[in-house]
Amino acid sequence: AVTVTRVDVSPDMRNAIIWLGLLGSESDHERLLKRIHGRRPELQAIVAGRLTTKFVPRLTFKLDTGGAYAATIDRLLRNS
Numbered sequence: 001a002v003t004v005t006r007v008d009v010s011p012d013m014r015n016a017i018i019w020l021g022l023l024g025s026e027s028d029h030e031r032l033l034k035r036i037h038g039r040r041p042e043l044q045a046i047v048a049g050r051l052t053t054k055f056v057p058r059l060t061f062k063l064d065t066g067g068a069y070a071a072t073i074d075r076l077l078r079n080s
Contacts, residue, residue, distance in 0.1 A: 002032060005064040009057055016057035019064040029063060036061050 006019040020036070022029045036043075040059055048056040 001028075002036070005066070013053055013055045013057055016059055018059055018061050020061055021064050021067055033061065033063060 001023045003021040004018060005021045008017045008019070010016070020033070022032050024032070040061070044056070044059050047059065
């Protein structure tokens with residue numbers, strides 16, 4: 001139900017935006033995103049355990065709506 005579509009890390013490695021593609025309805029998206037945000041400390045600790053850098057990026061999760069946008073454009077083009 002969750003796919004990491006992209007990760008943007010700041011040049012100083014202090015912040016990272018994790019872009020997520022989510023399956024399901026919009027209400028499912030909100031529920032899943034809340035659960036993921038709630039588990040951020042645990043995910044942050046996993047990343048910290050695997051990196052050997054001076055800083056561990058603070059993770060921020062955002063919904064990637066690119067797939068839904070592309071599907072909408074495709075549908076509009078097919079119907080015109």
